[in-house]
Amino acid sequence: MSIKIRTQRFAEYTEIKLLLSHPMENGRNRDPNGQLIPAHFIRELTLELNDKTVVNANLGGSMSKDPFFTFRLKSTVTGDRLRIRWLDNHDLSDQAEHVIE
Numbered sequence: 001m002s003i004k005i006r007t008q009r010f011a012e013y014t015e016i017k018l019l020l021s022h023p024m025e026n027g028r029n030r031d032p033n034g035q036l037i038p039a040h041f042i043r044e045l046t047l048e049l050n051d052k053t054v055v056n057a058n059l060g061g062s063m064s065k066d067p068f069f070t071f072r073l074k075s076t077v078t079g080d081r082l083r084i085r086w087l088d089n090h091d092l093s094d095q096a097e098h099v100i101e
């Protein structure tokens with residue numbers, strides 16, 4: 001699985017931390033032989049809370065390898081379901097679900 005999710009509830013919000021395992025190549029780097037490494041990056045990240053989209057981010061190749069994100073959501077309760085999905089420029093994708101405790 002390429003997505004790690006951690007949540008922590010506070011009095012006024014829930015903090016969501018995401019770690020995405022992905023090479024995030026921008027297409028301008030070179031390998032040890034001097035050949036360009038083809039672009040390979042996450043282009044869309046979606047966070048859903050109880051099947052409702054709350055974050056939809058368009059990303060690009062300028063992000064670092066294995067990007068880390070933190071979000072804060074208000075009005076969450078124990079048992080709410082998070083779904084995280086990403087789609088990259090090679091049309092590869094992954095998703096993970098997490099229940100807020």
